[in-house]
Amino acid sequence: MKKIIILLVLCTLGISCDDELTIFPEDSLSVPTFFKTEEDFTQAINATYEPLRNMYNQSKPFLTEMSSDNTYYARNTAFGATEQQEDIADHSIPSDGGITANSHVTNVYRDLYAIIARANQILITIDEAEIDETVRANVKGQALFLRSFAYFDLVQLYGSVPMHLEPVTDREGAALPLSTEDVIYAQIVQDAQGAISLLPLKSIQEPGRATSGAARTLLANVHIVLEQWNQAEILLKEVVGSDQYMLMPNYEDAFSENSSNKNNMESVFEIQYREGAEGLQGNFLYNFLPRPIEADEVGAITGTSNPQPINGEGNNIPTPDIIAAYEEGDLREDASIQYVTLSESFWNDGVYPIIKKYVEPHALHQNHGMNFPVYRYSEVLLFLAEALEEQGKGGEALPYLTEVRTRAGLLEASGDLGEAIFNERRVELAFENKRWFDLVRTGRANEVITAFGARVFSNPNNYYYPVGAEPRGNSFSNIRLRYALPASESEFNPNF
């Protein structure tokens, strides 16, 4: 008691009881105590990958695949509240004043910046930490890779965006002005180069993490977008010559099954999921199903023990256009697309195509573990063919294209080589979030989507509108090469 009174007197006089009044939380660590050990940095880099799971599960495929002529939504006339997806697929996103409230546009933006913020926390502290040099190089390389990857998506999706390279520590630093695309690209290149120099080869790296091969492929992709063909060629040849990658003999085996076959020899980088209750699962297969679909119909696709009916509106449904794009005898068509019958559908006979690449049996409803491909070796080959062809080295380019076509059961391409590569990319990489970016970087987006829109308007029933239903009046009225910035972010950033 005496002690307390003395303490109270002292405290009240303000002399010394900071110790009494300093209580750190017991149930979580705080910044001053973190970012010290190898384990801290490993956990921090692991968390940097985390936003990718959410992003690839729905919103990014909508922004980069369903916005193209490869997929569309399948209208369910009994269901409302569908405009967030429809606006993307039919290019009618309201974007007054350069901003939009579209939820998918917002989600992807937020996920990408979460990656950047986590990478920045690592990059600002890791050089000072007393940790093993190999671990430092590996973690730092992954952080640079992921930051580069995130800004590359941002610049392709949104154009000019704020560029944060250090952790935000106060409110004032939270909102930055927009940086130009040039400035952002320069940073992307610098980060990717850093990642290349720090990251190990795939054969050494823990499967699923970023590798030097992934970083080279990423940087090559950047150069291709910037039409710096020679730089791309050099990097891609290094990947090819690294002896780390091969095409899987069967196209359908390139896509990960639910637990085995992940990060296979064709895989350069893929988004990692795991089925189960830890929250690491995906459910993108379900997001890409037409609806309303009955429990048994779901079960027939997924093989789960507890299938449930799903209502709403189906998204990312393959269009007749992509189906027609497969050449006669292309083995990839049956490996990429399958057909399901929905007894309760309002559309025709209810027989819809769905993306087969992601159909893998799993145990529980809405919970699967297959990975989402980002870069596959076949794309490395197609990138290389394209880089060579653009430099007038068609002869050198052709064998790489043929290697991809051979696996698909096709002969050497004929006709214009550039067109052949472009079309090959469409079918080889269908539903892998490539088509929209390809249309934009090649300057074909307006033309292709306008024509696609005309086909939808002239024959809505072909595009999954039930008889009597029409595309909305403003469909295909706002074809833009960049998405508008999120309205909810503009509320807090006075710069846009």
Next chain:
Amino acid sequence: MKKRFYRNSRKFLLVFSLLWGITVMAQEATVTGTIISSEDSLPLPGVNVIVSGTTVGTVTDFDGNYSIQVSSSNSSLLFSYIGFTTQTIAVNGQSQINVSMVQDAAALDEVVVVGYGTQIKRKVTGSVQTVDLEDFADIPVTQVTQKLQGQLAGVQINQTTGKPGQGISVRIRGQLSVSGGSDPLYVVDGFPIAGNINTLNPAEIETISVLKDAASTSLYGSRAANGVVLITTKQGKTGQTNVSLNISTGIQSVPQRGRIDMMDAVEFAQFKKEYYEDQGSPVPDIFQNPSQYKGQTNDWYDALLRTSPQTIYSLAISSNTEKLRSSVVAGFTDREGVVLGSDWRQYTLRANLAYDISDDITIGVNVAPSWVIDNTPRTDGTRGQGILFNALHTWPIMPIYNDDGTRTEFNRFPADTGNIFSYANWLNSAERITEETKNLNLLSNAYIEWKPINGLSIKSSLNAEFYRSQYKYFSPTNATFRINAPIPTNNEAIWDNRDTFSWLNENIATYTKSFGNHNFSLLGGFTYQKFRLDRSRFEASDFADDRLPVIQGATNINRAGTFDEVQENTLVSGLSRLTYDYKGKYLLTASIRSDGSSRFGSENRWGTFPSVSAGWIASDESFLENSESISLLKLRGSWGITGNNNIGNYTQYALIDNNVPAVFGDTFAPGSAVNSLSNPNLGWETTKQFDIGLDLSLFNDRVSFVYDYYKKNTTNLLFNIQVPRESGFSNFSDNIGEIKFWGHEFSLNTVNTTGKFKWTTSANISFNRNEVVALAEGIDQVFGDYHITQVGQPFGQFYGHLSDGVYLNQEDLDSSPQVPGRSTVGSIKLVDVNGDGVITRGGLNDDRALMGNPFPDFTYGITNRISYENWDFSVVGTGSQGNEVLVRHLFSTANLDGVFNLIASVKDRFRSVENPGAGFFGTTVGGGNVTGIERDWINDRFVADASYFNIRNITLGYTLPGLEKYFKSARIYGSIQNVHIFTKYWGGPNPEVSSQNNGQGDGGNLSQGVDLTGYPVPRIINIGVNLNF
């Protein structure tokens, strides 16, 4: 010291033997008599009569008569009564002693409980209102705050949901905060409690003092800005030994008034038929002939309700000997809810003991354990979260019962009927889902008070509160609160166990001294308080067997919902108050408290909270002293600073979330990420408050009137400022912004008649206003889903689109702004607020605007009490004017796609240019692309006037005569709670409603006044009996 204890314990034994001896020696002589008041010669009931120096005593009956047995003719009798001078009269062989009691001038100076002590009411310079809970003993509610509804000027008490034991929101002088809490500080017998005020049994409470202005609250420093509620529990009183038993029982039911008028089966089928006809598509068979459903409505909402009993028992024993005062209250309340499957039970005990060790030392112990069990299975919340909402909009043609009388398990019609959702049988959900909370609360205090010299008191106390709540939720495979989860579904469970321990040491000295006409009282002290919460939460699903909902039976543990939590804080304070008056009519009080709190950032650890107040009793001046009409005229003024430290225990720190895992290949990889920004400057919210008041009593106190005007400025608001997500964070906690509050409060008490027919009225009315002066730099508004808090406007206003009927025809459509690609003839027409020619939603410059205010213009209460002979009668009414409610459930109950049942007024919607309906609801043609605007773009058609006047309670009592042999007094009464609500509110039964999507709160300060059709507030018809022995 040891010796003294020994001596005292011997005295204690002596007291016990005296008690024991009562029956043995009390046979000598009987004294009877009548006691009257000297003033009006009317008999005085309830006067204490005690044989001096013993514990033998009685009280006078209703007619002022008493009868007492004395052991010896040399005994003296002690007559005492509150407000009258105590008299001692020697028996001297008399068998009849009649007494005329004289009012005690000093005793007229009623004492009120204030912070850290008591004060003579006449000399109080702050704004304090006291309620004697005895006056509300008959109101059959279980939460003390419910009893206070309508009694306190400037205090808005709303019952936001009828969930048993929950849902009362208390706001003193309209105080609110952006991110910090807004509940007042509850102080029980001097101990600011950490637990839930609603577990306290109202029968234990003697008085409640509500401290409103800064002068009366500033001694509570950094916790005082929301006002302070001082609760004093029943103490043993000098001169009384009493046993009191109260038993009441009643039935609860949900009145028909105000229920949402939904379509019946015929109307619904007719709607669906028209829906298909208007689309030009074939009508499904089941809607071809709506009249086939005549008399076959399945009213799911009504089926969930029941008439249910409640019983309240309370036993109070108060006894007193020369040295020991004790009060024991035991209570049991059993309340079955009016919604199936819900109930609430409370077991309480409180023992308050005070013992005089010697003439100058008193020790006291208060111990109050309570045990409350509450089960309310997911009743509240939005569509797919709350069973009541689900039931409200389930198709009335879906059967509750099978033909054989058993309940259906789940309903889903073929897709061609437009039934895109499946529904479990909500009656099963209510009964099969467990959502139970068990609260164990142990509140205890011990103190020692020493009065070494005249006028000086030194008191040291140790207070401890142990609060354990065990929450268990289990939803078996054959029940769900979700929609679209066909039965059987996955079973799931949540356990959430919290142990809270809080202790407080206070050391307070008070010295009172007069020099001539100068009267001083000085208080000083130190306090030290610690708080710790240990919480464990588990969330699991897929149990192998519904009969074994134990963790080891679960297949999956949900990691995000499974965690341990520790919360701690320390508060170290010094406080002081000086009270001074000159001749008892010029009054001055100054006080100061300094708080050091672990919650505050390292750069901002100590806060100082001063206040000063003054008063002038003008009626004591010579020019008014002899006034016939004015018995009291007092002017008061105060100013002070208080704080709000409800900012979270660790908000200042940048924390690491260590549950951000990744997977590589098939290997689980734990991950950690920084999830908040640090702020070493983080501190309390500061409220500066100015108050002036007037106390006026007229005609011998027949009329008394109190007026207060206040003005407050709250600055340094704890504000989770949203920051752009490009930072990787969503918000930053800072002290920023300013809100001003001001208001007028009027209270009037009148004694309308005296004598046999006694009638008193008390009434109050309050006008509270607030305005946001500033938010963060560069941020002029904070958006909610349908609220906005904006500089220059009151807090939390409804924000959305303004509607202008429907597009009546093509010409109207062509000439009006539209939602691109979505507006059609017959669809809702919204106002183009920004004038850009199109209707848009999202961003700062869209077409949303202010559309309503959830705060009232004024609130009021009126209570009348009448007694005549053995009868007593009271009626309590409360009201609120000008507040609006957002009828949020319309997003489902007016969903024009026909996927849910609808409110009946949708019948009168737009069907064609020739048949445009009432202009309120638009066309059903076009599907969600068209109808979605009407329901999802929240607009002013959803805003309803929720002004009301509620006859809250009527009680009629009758004191039974002729039972004096058995009881000191016996009374029976009947009481009706929530008699009738007069209101134009059409969105549901409860105009006080405020709810949030998950059904677990009232929406917080930024999002008040949203109606998601929560648990209805029942009407309670109650009868009871009070017996005093």
